[in-house]
Each structure stands twice: as structure tokens, then as C-alpha cells.
Amino acid sequence: MSAHQEPRREFEYRRTDFEAIRRKLYQCAGISMADSKQQLVYSRIARRLRVLGLASFSDYLDFLQQHDEELEQFINALTTNxxxxFREAHHFDTLAQYxxxxxxxxxxxxxxxxxxxxxxxPYSMAIAALEALGDNPPVSIHATDIDSRVLAQAAGASYPIERVKEIGSQRLKRFFLKGTGKNAGRVKVRxxxxxxxxxxxxxxxxxxxxxEPPYDLIFCRNxxxxxxxxxQARLLDRMVPLLAPGGLYIAGHSESFSHVSKRIRLVGKTTYQVADGSAA
Ligand SMILES: C[S@@+](CC[C@H](N)C(=O)[O-])C[C@H]1O[C@@H](n2cnc3c(N)ncnc32)[C@H](O)[C@@H]1O
Structure with missing residues (x-):
């Protein structure tokens, strides 16, 4: 093989396979994949081919067509998690203040x-609530995602200790338990x-x-x-009516919606409030 040749891939993967995969992902999860994601899609779906013992992406697409239960694995493989x-920490200050x-x-x-x-x-939201209102705060957080694999990890509430190295020793002590024995190097959310x-x-x-609306705050970030x-516009039209009057919609750092919906107005850094007359 010359230095300029593409490396041979383990599985046959044509441009049309990529097109079919991104069409399916868009239909099922709304996720738009740019052209530049062709290699990323290969490496993520190749794992499924190995597990299923399939020889090509076109075999995988046939399998997906014939087995409804594979859709969940397909989506899990392609989401970015x-x-x-306390990512974008200012939002948790906004929550505590509210x-x-x-x-x-x-x-x-x-x-x-x-x-x-x-x-x-969601655990950072809960910690912010405990810090703002004290023990047993009257707060319920409904945390959702499309990806069943990350939800299982979330429910387990156990993380490698490196994941909490930025949160400060006080929070670490008050809100996490350090693992011992086979859980050494991990923390568990209290x-x-x-x-x-x-x-x-x-x-x-x-x-x-x-x-079960109404919600005081919706965190829909990144x-x-x-x-x-x-x-985006369709989703905002459905989410905003779920907010209580005066409720806040919190977006991610690169998401801007003032031009997408008239139902909300910007009141802080990527923080929106229901515009008058828009709430349910
Ligand atoms: C980059 S993560 C953002 C996580 C978190 N909100 C944050 O800002 O740190 C994006 C999440 O959106 C989820 N996601 C993607 N498409 C979705 C959909 N159609 N419905 C619900 N969740 C979706 C993915 O599974 C992933 O966990």
C-alpha cells in the first residue's frame, strides 16, 4: 500500500451507506450529521457490526430494517454524550438564585x-438546589435522554474520581462518597x-x-x-408552554434562540424567559 492510499477498512462502507445511516438518524432522533462525520459514523457503527458478526454496512442496514430492537443500539452508538x-457553571448560579x-x-x-x-x-442541578434551599429541598428533577446506555450510567450515580476533580473539596465531601475496595478511584453521588x-x-x-408540567426551569443544553x-423551532414551540409563568429555559453555550422563537426572550447568558402571554 502506498503512503497516499486510504487504509483498508475492516468492513465495506460506501458513501450510500453513510447517506442511509444519516437519513435514518435524522428521522428517528432529529440529529443532523454533517458530511465530515463519515469516518466517525464508520467507527461507531463498526462496533455494532463486530457484535452482530456482520460483514458490511449494507448488511447492517438490512439488519436494522428487519430488527426493530436494533434501533436503540443504533441511536446509542451515534449520540455524542x-x-x-457544573458545566457552564453560571447556569447553576441562575438556578440557585431562582x-x-x-x-x-x-x-x-x-x-x-x-x-x-x-x-x-441533573446531579449538579440537585446539588445547586441543596445549596440554595438546605436539606430536603422541595425540588423534583426529571432527567431524560434518548440514549438508554447513558441513562443506565446516570442512574448508577458512580463516576471515576477524575470526573469530580474540578468541583472543589467542599462539594466533594458533602455530596459524594469515596469508593473503597473494588470501587477505589470512584465516587458515588450521595x-x-x-x-x-x-x-x-x-x-x-x-x-x-x-x-408532568409545569416546570420552573428547563435545562436543555448542548x-x-x-x-x-x-x-429547533418545533421543539421550542413544544417546550415553552411547559414552563410555569416566569419560568426559565436554559440553553447551551453555543445555542441561541431569540431569532428562532418569539415565545421566549433572552434574560441572561443563554438563559431565556417565557415572553408575556406565551406560557400555558
Ligand atoms: C452533548 S450531550 C449534552 C449533555 C448535557 N445536556 C450537557 O450539556 O452537558 C447531548 C445529549 O443529547 C442526547 N440526545 C440527542 N438526541 C436526542 C433526542 N432526540 N432526544 C433526547 N436526547 C437526545 C444525547 O443522547 C446526549 O446525551
Whole structure:
């Protein structure tokens, strides 16, 4: 093989296979894959071919067509789940401030975390709530994601210790347990945090969402970037009415929606509030 030749791939993978995969992903999960993701798609789906003992991507596409249960693995393989505790920390200050401002006897707060990935985001929301309102805060966090594999990790609430190295020793001590024995090198989120969070699978593209609005805050961060503009606009039209009057919609650092929807207005850094007359 000359230095300029493409390396031979383990599995046959044609441009049309890539096109079919990205069409399917868009239909099922709303995720738009750029042309530049051709190699990424290869490496992620190649793992499924190995597991299933298939010889080519076209065999895999036939298999996917014939086996509905493979769709979940297909989606899990292609989602990007990057997240961190207290990622974009200012949003957790906003949350704490909102809770303190609106706390009143008998008042309960409902929060939705709409792309929770492996759980760091909803657990950070729970920690912010505990810090703002004290023990047993009247807060319920519904954390959802399309990806069943990350949800299982999230529910386990156990993380390699490197994942919490940025959060500070006080938080680490108060909200995490250090693993010992076979769990050495790991931390577990304490029960008082975990009990505020409930996880379930939810595809934002699904026609119905099993949710119980109204929500005081919706954290929907770093997922809309994978959707095209019409999909973003449709989702915002469905999410905004789920907010309580004065409720906040929290977006990711590179997501901007003032031009996408008139139902919300920017009130802080990637923080939106229901525009007057738009709430349910
Ligand atoms: C990059 S992560 C963002 C995680 C977290 N919100 C944060 O900002 O750190 C994007 C998440 O969106 C989820 N996702 C992608 N498409 C989705 C869809 N159609 N419905 C629900 N979740 C989806 C992925 O599974 C992934 O866990």
C-alpha cells in the first residue's frame, strides 16, 4: 500500500451507506450529521457490526430494517454524550438564585433536564438546589435522554474520581462518597442528591412526551446544536408552554434562540424567559 492510499477498512462502507445511516438518524432522533462525520459514523457503527458478526454496512442496514430492537443500539452508538459536573457553571448560579427568590411555604419546584446524558448535569442541578434551599429541598428533577446506555450510567450515580476533580473539596465531601475496595478511584453521588432526580428515556422528537408540567426551569443544553433550525423551532414551540409563568429555559453555550422563537426572550447568558402571554 502506498503512503497516499486510504487504509483498508475492516468492513465495506460506501458513501450510500453513510447517506442511509444519516437519513435514518435524522428521522428517528432529529440529529443532523454533517458530511465530515463519515469516518466517525464508520467507527461507531463498526462496533455494532463486530457484535452482530456482520460483514458490511449494507448488511447492517438490512439488519436494522428487519430488527426493530436494533434501533436503540443504533441511536446509542451515534449520540455524542459529552458532559461534566457544573458545566457552564453560571447556569447553576441562575438556578440557585431562582429557587431562593421563589421559595415560599408549601412551594414545590419542578425542573426538567432534557438531555441528561450520564447524569452529571441533573446531579449538579440537585446539588445547586441543596445549596440554595438546605436539606430536603422541595425540588423534583426529571432527567431524560434518548440514549438508554447513558441513562443506565446516570442512574448508577458512580463516576471515576477524575470526573469530580474540578468541583472543589467542599462539594466533594458533602455530596459524594469515596469508593473503597473494588470501587477505589470512584465516587458515588450521595443519596440526598440522588433522591431529587428521576431518570427516564425520552426522545425529544417523539410526538408525545410523558412529562408532568409545569416546570420552573428547563435545562436543555448542548442538544439543540445537533438539530436543524426547523426542528429547533418545533421543539421550542413544544417546550415553552411547559414552563410555569416566569419560568426559565436554559440553553447551551453555543445555542441561541431569540431569532428562532418569539415565545421566549433572552434574560441572561443563554438563559431565556417565557415572553408575556406565551406560557400555558
Ligand atoms: C452533548 S450531550 C449534552 C449533555 C448535557 N445536556 C450537557 O450539556 O452537558 C447531548 C445529549 O443529547 C442526547 N440526545 C440527542 N438526541 C436526542 C433526542 N432526540 N432526544 C433526547 N436526547 C437526545 C444525547 O443522547 C446526549 O446525551
Amino acid at each position: 459529552l458532559t461534566a459536573f 429557587l431562593r427568590q421563589h421559595a415560599a411555604p408549601g412551594r414545590r419546584f419542578q425542573l426538567w433536564c432534557a438531555a441528561a446524558s450520564t447524569g452529571e448535569e 443519596r440526598e442528591v440522588r433522591q431529587l432526580v428521576r431518570f427516564s428515556q425520552l426522545n425529544l422528537l417523539a410526538p408525545g412526551w410523558p412529562l 442538544v439543540m446544536i445537533y438539530f436543524d433550525k426547523p426542528t
